Amino acid sequence: MGKNDVKINRWLSEKKRYADLFNGILFDGKQIIHAEELEPTDRKAEILLEEKTGKETAAERYRDIVMQWNQGMELAVLAVESQDKVHYAMPVRNMIYDGLTYKNQIDLMWEKHKAAEDKTTDAEYLSRYKKEDKLKPVITLVFYYGAEPWDGEKDIYGMLGLNDKYKEIDRMKKFVPNYHINLVDAARINDLEVFMTDLQLILGVLKYKNQKDEFIQYIHENQDYFSRVDKETYQVMRVFLNSEKQLKNVVREEDKEEIDMCKALEELYAEGIEQGIEQRNKELIMAKLSQGVSIDVVADFLDMSIEAVKEVVSGEFTE
Structure with missing residues (x-):
């Protein structure tokens, strides 16, 4: 985790802001989650893998921010992953994080059953999970605060490259579970009125x-x-x-x-911060064009007019 992410995460972790972020994104500003209902929890998500030989391998990841949402009972796990740059494998990365968080819930419930000496069936013992146990939903927001618009895929299907060229694509999708990220492109939120803090x-x-x-x-x-x-x-x-x-x-x-x-x-x-912005846009325009991206696509990507992009290109080649 970079130092900038640390600063952002520390700031977002203030409970009123954290509740405000989730209320704004999940509930369009309706005050459903309250600061006093949030409790920071262990950021570590881990799993112990056992091979047939009995050898154990530990896999662990640290999430940026994780809080339990409680209203007399645990309702959900609310997580945030901060990004200052586009992560093109984010759907897979988040799927792993969320999966490990669910696995942690299973492990904790099983430890409680063991401590209470609860009776279990053979199937429950094998699963390390009782039939009546219920998991809490894990909701993860990807808080992206980068300068350029997010141009990565937002779900697993996009990363797989599945498209209509495949004759049996619709049937295939029934057997391939999708997973999408909840992207918060912070610089491009249209309605800021949904936030109250x-x-x-x-x-x-x-x-x-x-x-x-x-x-x-x-x-x-x-x-x-x-x-x-x-x-x-x-x-x-x-x-x-x-x-x-x-x-x-x-x-x-x-x-x-x-x-x-x-x-x-x-x-x-x-x-002269605007000069810095102009320089960044110039560099980005030339980089995109060198990759074969058309001027109209570049203009739309940077929220600039086509004429403005052409002026930048013209100026670059006359310097």
Whole structure:
């Protein structure tokens, strides 16, 4: 896990924000999950594999954030995997993580049965799972905060390359279980009003960061919040804006409990963050075109006009 993911995960792990994230994505902002119902749980997902020879091999993975959702009883496991770059194997990766989390539930229930000396049938003993046991659903959000839109597959079917060229594709799919990821493309969420905490405001920073005038206006409209930002939020904003060094140079108040980001963000843009964005777009355009991607597809990918992309290409070849 990179240091940026650590900062993002620490910030998202605040229970009110975590509940807000899941309420916004799962329930369109309806307040179903409450902070006091969440409890952090072990991030380690592991499985012990036993070969026919009796040799055991342990496989373990560490999830980014995992919390139990309880309302008098355990309702679900809510997990988040943070990504600053597209992970093209994410459907398989998440399927493994979720599978290991379900396996952990089975192991814990079996340990309780053993401790209570519960009677089991031969089939239950073989399964390490009693017939009446029930698992809690595991819901994982992939929180992607990268600069470019997510262009990876979102389910197993997409990774398999199954398409209509295969005559019996529909029949085959009946025997191939699919698995899809719950992608949160943080910079491209259309309706931020579904979030009720400062998550809404920080996601707004991501949404408008490539639009100088809209960004400055957004900061002014929410001046009460951005003039008193706590240290963890300040760190997250530096990551989201890809401006860790620049903001560190602009802000001189890191020793204070609250930081006034309004002036700092204006200075940041005045010092040329938009030039950095233009340079990144130029590099991305040329890379995509070199891969044979058409100009109209590149324009749609970057949310730019075709004319703007052509200007970048023309300027690149006349320099």
